Amino acid sequence: MAKAPKAKGQEALLGEFAFFKFLWTFYRQNRAAIRREYRDLTKKFLDFNDPDHNPKAFLRTPQFEALEVYVFLKEFLDNRRVEEIFKDWFDRAGKFAQRAEGGISNSQGQVSLFENVTRDQYKVVFEAMKRNRRVYPNYIFALTMGTGKTILMATCIFYEFILANKWPKDSKYCHNALVCSPDKTVLQSLRELESFPLSRVVPPEYVNFLTTHIRFHYLEEAGTSLDTLDQSRFNVIVSNVQKIILKKKHKQDTAIDSLFRATPEVFTMQSVYGDAADLYGFDEPEDETELTTNQRFEKLTRLEQLGIYVDEAHHAFGADLAKDMGIGAKPTDTSLRTTIDKLAAKLKTAGTQVVACFNFTGTPYVGRTVLPEVVYAYGLKEAISNEYLKKVDLKGYANSRTAEFVKIAVDDFCEQTNGLMPEGLMPKMAFFASTIEEAVNELKPAVERVLIERGIPTSRILINVGDAKITSNDDERAFRRLDYPESDKQFIILVNKGREGWNCRSLFGVALFRQPKSKIFVLQASMRCLRSIGDVQHAGHIYLSGANLKILDDELQQNFRMSADDLKGAVGDKETVEVRVNEPVVLKIRRVRRSFVLEEKVPVVGADLGFNLADKAAWAGLTDKYRLMETQRTELGPAKASDRVRDLSAQRTKFAYSELMIVAEVARYLNRSPVEIEGLLAGSQQGMAAILEAVNTFNDLLHDLIIPRLFSMLYSLNPTETTDEYEVELVKVPAAGFYSVTAAKDKIVREIDAHAAPYRDKSFHLDTYCFDSNPEQTLFWDLIREGRVKKLYFTGMLTHGQSDFFVQYIDPDSKTVRSYYPDFLFEKEDGKMVIVEVKGDHQVNTPVVQAKREFAEQMAIASGMTYEMIKGTDALAHSYARLLN
Template sequence: MDSIFLQHIQKRVSDWRTGGYQGAERETLNILNYIRRVSFLHEPQIEALETYVFLKEIGGNKPSLEIFQSIFSNELDLMRALGISDKEGFELAYDKNKGKKIDLLLKDKFGDTDYANQVYALTMGSGKTILMAVMMLYDFVLSYYHKDDERFAKNALVFAPDTTIIESLKEIKTFDYAKVLPKEYQNIILNIKYHYLENTETPLAPIGNYNIIVSNSQKIILKTRRANNNATLRLFGDRNELEKREIENARLQAIRQLSQLAIFVDEAHHSYGKTLEGTLKKTRQTIDYLHENTPLVSVINLTGTPYVKNEMIADVVYHFGLKAGIERGILKQVRILQYGNVRSEQFIQEIVDTFWGEYGDKRLEGRLPKIAFYAASISDLREELKPKLEKIMENRGIAIDKVLEYHTEAEENRDEFFKLDTGESRKQFVLLVGKGTEGWNCRSLVSCALYRKPKSSIFVLQSSTRCLRSIGDNSTKANIFLSEENYKILDHELKNNFASSISELNTQEQKTVEHTLNVEKRGVVRVKKVLKDIIAIQNGEPSEIKIDFNKFKPEDYQSYVSEGGIFMSDGVAGYQEAQATRKVYDKNDLTFYEIIGIINRYTHLPCIAIEKVMTGNGKKRDDLTKEVNEHPALIPFVIQNILKNAYQYEQKTETVEEELEFTKQYPFKISIQQGRNKLVVYKENEDDNGRLGFHINPYNFDSADEKDLFKYLRQVLEPSEAIRDVYFTGGVSNALHNDFYFEYWSPEKKRIAQYFPDFLIETTGGRFLVIETKAVGEKADYETNKKSYTGELAGITNEVFAKELGFQDFQSVNKNFEYKIIFNALLQQEQIKLFEQIKKLSN
C-alpha cells in the first residue's frame, strides 16, 4: 500500500499537471510539453519526471522530512502518519519531552539529511536508466539558463551496485536526446562529458561543469582502514593496494570539487540496509562525506523494489509497481509454475518440454526466445545441470549449440551473453551462476528456471523475474519454473519487496498494451505546395487618407445589459425573452499621445503620420481626445478606416516542391486498450514476408475495415511490379511524426484541422492513390452533403466530405494524386472495385 507521504505528493503533482504546470520555468514547460508530444517515454517515466520537476521547482527542492511535516495541519494527524496509535498519541500529548520524541521518530523515518533525498520506485522494464538520463538533461538545461539557481544540478554522479549495472547504464550516453529535448536546447548537451569508471585503474579528471560520472560504488566509496599484522606490509604496504587507494582518494577528491552535484543511486535498495532499522551502508556514508564539502543539489534513488519487510521506504515520492507494469502492458503476463517432489532430471525435462512446446524457435521481433537456468554454483551447473540438459535436448532433436554458459569461470562467453537480445544470436538455453540479475535487459527472455536453492533469498526474486520485460505486441506470456522450496521463497520476497504475491501475478490481466513504433523503411513523397503571401503596400501620403467621421455611430458600439427570464403573469409562469434594459457607459481618461499610440500599434503608421491623418480630416488634438474619452469605440472606428484606406493588399503565390516524410522522430510509444490490441499488426507475425507495407512496425489500425483492406492490398498488389509500396499512414495522426496530411475546414471543430489519410499507394510511374476507409453508416450523410454543397463554407456539414474537399485543394497542384473513399472495406465487391482503379492508375 502506498504511504500517506507518497499519496499526498502524487495528489499535488496531479493537480499541478491538470493546471498546466503552473509556476514552472519557461524552459521546463517547453521540455514537458515536447516530451508529451513526442511520446518516446513510457507514461510512468513522464509521471516520475513530473514529480521530480514539481518537487524541485514548486516544492523548493526540500528534504523529505520538511515536506512530510508540511503535509499535516495538526499534530494528531502527524503522529498517526508516524504510526503512533491514538492511545499512544494521547499519552504523548502530555509528555514534557513530546517534541524531542516526535523529532526522533521523524529522523528515524526520514533520516536527518539536509538535502533532498527522494526515491523513485519503478518496476523493471519501465525505463529507469532513461528516466535518470532525462532528469540529468532537464537539470543541465535549467542550470544553463539559470546559472545562479542552486536547485538545478550542473554535474551528476551515478552510483551503480556492480559492473553489470554499469554496462546497462551506458544507455545514458547512447540514447537519442532529440526524443526528449526540443531543438533549441540540444546544443547544451554537446557540453556533457561522460566518465565511466569501469575498473580500479580508470582515472577521473572532470573538466568544468556538465560532467556525468558513472561508477560502481566500490570504486569511489570510503574505505575502512584495517590493522595489518604483517610488519613488512605495515611498514611498506602492499603496492597494488596503495595504488588503488590513491586512485580512489583522487577520485573522491575530484568529485568533491564539482559544484552543484546531484547524485543518482541506481538499484537504491542496496543502500537502505537489510531492514528499515539497519544502519545505512557505505554508499550512504560516501554521499554524506561528499555533501560535507560541497552541498549536494539532491540525491535521487531509483529502484524496482521499494518495500523492505513489506513496508514502503519512507522517501518514496513516485511508485509504479510490478502489478501496474503488467496491467499497463509494459511487462509480460506471467505464469509461475511450482514443481513439488520431482527429481532434478525430471524437473529439467518438464521445463524443456514446456519451453520448446510453447515457444520453440519462433522469433519475437526477429529474436529467438530464450530461457535462463540459474544454478546455485558453478560445480552444480557443470556437473549436474548442463549434462542433464544436453542429454534431454539431444533426445528431442534440439541442437546443443543453442546452449550458452556464463559465469566467472566462463568470461570468454561475455560478448555472446551481451548479444543475446539480438537477431544474430542463436543461443536459447542460457546457464548462469551469479550473472543475469539486476541490470540485465533481455526482452527475448521468456522463461526462467531456478535449479536448486540459492544462498540468497533476494536472488530468487531478482533472477526469476528477469523474463518479464515486454517484447513485440506483448502477447507472449512468460513462464517461471520453480521448485517447491523456491516457489515459497519467491512468494515471500514478492510480499516483502513488491507488496504482491504469486497468486496476484498469476491472475493479473493487462488492461492496456504498450507498443513501440519503429521505422522499417523511410517513407517520403515529393509534392507541390502553394505558398501564399499577403503584402500590404502603403497608399500615398497620410494627409490624403479620408475618414468620414459622420459615419461613426456610437450606438453601434454601445454596451448594454439585457434582462429576461420566467415570470408569473395571472398565476401562470411564462418565459420572457431577454431585452436591453439599460446601457453600460465606459469613459476613459486617455491623453492624446496614448490615443495615437494605440492607433499606431494596430496600423503600424508612424505617430506623426497618424496626427497628419487626424489633422487632414478636421480633428484637432483636443477634439479627438475629448471624443475618444466620451466614446472609446471611436478608436477602432479610426483604425478600421486607416487600414482600409492607407494600404493596398496584394496576394502573391508561389508553387514550391516539398518532401513529406512519414517517419519523423521515431521510435515512440503508443498505449492501446486490451480490447483493441487485435488491431495492432506486427510485420513478423504476418504469414507472408512481402515487400509491400510496414514502413513502420507495427501498424496500429483504427478499425477492422482498415486492417482487412491492408491485408487484401498486400496480397493482390504484391506481384505487380508497377506498385512501389503501400503505406498505412492513418495510424500516426501527429504532425511531429508524420508530414502526410491535408488541411481542411472541419464542420465539427469549426476551424482549420489536419486530416491524415488512411492509405497511400505509390506506383513506379510516380502516381499515387490516397484511400480513406469509412463505415457504411457514414455514406448517406456524406452523399447528402456532397449533392447539396454549393461552394459556400456554411454548406459543409459532413466531416468525410470536408476532408475530400481538403484533398481537392491539394490535388489542384498535385495532378498525380487521386482520391478514393471506401465505405465498408470488408465487402469483396468494394475491394475488387478498388483493385481495378489501382490497375488503371499503374498502367
C-alpha cells in the same frame, strides 16, 4: 468518516502510511496551479514528454509521472527534504497552505483522510523521516523492474543540464551527475545513458547543446582514474560504487606516508552516521574509526553542484534493507552512504553542494514498512496489467529431480515459444544454478541431453558463472549481445548473474530448481524474463520447484505486497480490509513428547511388504504421492474440470535396480546381513520379482515402504510419552489495532453484514472473515447455521504469526519443522472441540497434506479434540454431517 485506531505501534503505522500517495494526490488535484509557478523552459520540457500535449511522446506513463514528481519537488518545493515537505503538508503551511482536506480514494470510492491520524501518531512517521534525513535532499523513486528507470534517470539528468545552463547560479539545478550502480552487471546497462537518442525526450532545440557539452566518464575497471576538469560542468560519471567508495584505513601511517601521501585527508567517523540509517547494502559496514580517500573521490570534490543518482537502490532487500533503514534493528553505516555524506560535507566546505541524491529502486516497501523517503511508486502488478511487462506463466513442480525438472521445463518452453521471433530475436531461457559445480556438472549435461533429444544444437548453450576458466571473454561478449539478431545462444546457465541490470528483453523463460542461499534471489531471478518486447504482450515462463514457489510468494508479499496469484495476472476483484479482534480467545493445548526404546524381534518369513501390483486401485492409491503432476489452472479458486492436469511421471529420472542392488541397499540401511535380507525379501508375500518391478517403477517405494516394513519385522519400538499443556491465543491483538488482509470482495464476510448479524454471538472473534475459496465460505455458512454447533471460529486467514493456534509438522520434502494453521475450530453442543481443514480434492493425498493431518491428529487427540479434513467438493455439496459425529 471512518474512526481512527485508538493506538498504533510504530512499525504498524509506518507500514500502513505511504506519504507518497498523498503527495501524488495533492499534485494531481493542483497540477494546473503548480505548473503556473514553473519556468517556461520547464513547462516546455514537460509538455514535450506529456502524451496529452505530444502524441509522439516517448516516455511511458510511470516514467512521465515520476518525471512530473521530480520537477514538482525541484520547481515547486525547492528541493526541500522529505521530512520538511511532510511537516508543511500536515500543518498546511508554506506551499501547502491552501491544500484541500482529504486524501486517497480507494476502490470503493471511500476516502482515507490523513486528518484521522492524531498528532502523536504523525510524530511516529515524522521521526522516522528525521532519522533517515541527510544534509542534502534524499528522494526515492520506486518503479518496478522493466518500467524504464534508466531512461527516466537519463531524462532527469538532461533536464537538469538544460536548466543549469540557462540559470547557472540557481542552486536547485545539477551541473554534474554521479550515477552509481551496485555491480558490474548494472553498470553495463547504464551505458544506455550515453547511447540513448536524446531527441526522444529532449525538445529539438536543445539536442545539439547536450550532444556537444555532455561528457561521459565510466569508472568500470579497477585502477581507473577520473579525468574530469576541476570546476567543469555537464559531466556524467557512471561508476560501480566500489570505484568511488571511501576505504578503511587498515594501518597507521609512517612519517614518510604522512609527508608524501597523495590524498592528505582522512575522515573520522562521527556518531551521527551510526544514528542515521539508509537503504543501501552494497558493501560491508565500516567498523573502523577512519576512512581514507582515493583519487576518484578527490576529483568528485572539485565538481560543482553535484547530483547523485543511485540505480538499483534496492540491491539490499528484506532484513538487510530493514537494518540499513534502522527499522527493527540497530542501524549501521554502509560504505556508499558514508561516502555520499562525506562528499556532501567536502563540497559544502568548497562552497558548493550535493544538490540532491535520487535513488531509483523497484519497491517502496521493506517488509511491512514503507520506505519513508519514497516520493513516487509504480508497482509490479500495475506494470503487468498495463502491459509494460510480459504476462506471467508460473509453474511449480513437486517431487522432481534436477534432470527431469530440466527436461520438463525445456520441453514446455520450446512448445510455448515455438515459431516466436519477436523483433527478429530468438526466445531465450535462463537456468539459475546455486553453485558453479551444479551449473557445470548437473545443469549443463541435463540441458544438453534434452536439446539432443529435440534435435537442437548444443552450441545454443551459454554458461556465465563468473569464473574465467569456464566463462571466456567470448562468452561474456555473447552474454551482453543476447538481444542482437545475430545471437545464436538460447539456453543460458547462470550462477549469481543477471539478477539486476540484465536487460535481456528476449528472455522468455527462467528456471530455478534448487533453493539458493538468499531467498530474495528467487524473486530477482524470476523477474528477469518479464521485460516487454514487440508490439504485443507476450508471456514470461517461470519454472520453479515447490519450495522456490513458496519462497517467491513470500518475497512478493514482503517486497511488493502481492501474491504469486497476483503475479500471474489473475487478480480478480480484490479489496484490502482492516480486520480487528472482537474476542480474545485462549485455548488449552496439549503437546506430546515421545521417546522410543528399540527391541529386536524374531523375523517372520512370508511377511506382507504392503503393496499389490495386481490391485490397480490400491496400487494407484499407494503411488499417487510419487506421481509428477502438472496442473494448469484456468482461473483462481477451487480445482475445476476445465483445469488441465497431466501425469508426467513417465518423464521422471529413475534408477534401474537389480536384485543384488536392492539387497545391498536394504542391508546397508538396516545394518543387517545381506544373506538374511535376501531371504526375507525372497520369502515375502510379494517375492523378489514383484519387489524389483515395484521399485523400478517408483524408486521412492524402496525407502518409503519396503525398508520401513522390514524394519518393523526386525524391531519393535516401545514409546514413552510426556504431555505438556499450553495456553495459546487464537489470535493476537495487533499493536496497530487491526490487521490488513487482502481478499476477493465476494469472499469477505463482516459481522455487520445483514446476513451475518444474527450469528454475531456464535462466531466472529474477528470483526471480518476473509475466505480463500468457495468451499471454505460454503462450509462456514453451513456450520454457523447448524444448530449442533455452539461456537465457530474461522482460523485460516491469519497465518503469519498473528495466531498461536498452529500445528507443527515435519515437512516431508525439506525434513524441517514447519507451522500449519487449520481453517476452522468449532465447539459442539456437548462441549467437544473440532478442528477442520478444507482441502482441494487433488491435494488431499499429497505428502505435505498427509503430514499435516498426522501431526494435527496427534495434537487434537492429546488435547481432547478431534481433527477432520474435508474435501472441497464435499464442502460445496454441503456434505459436512460427519464433522458433527
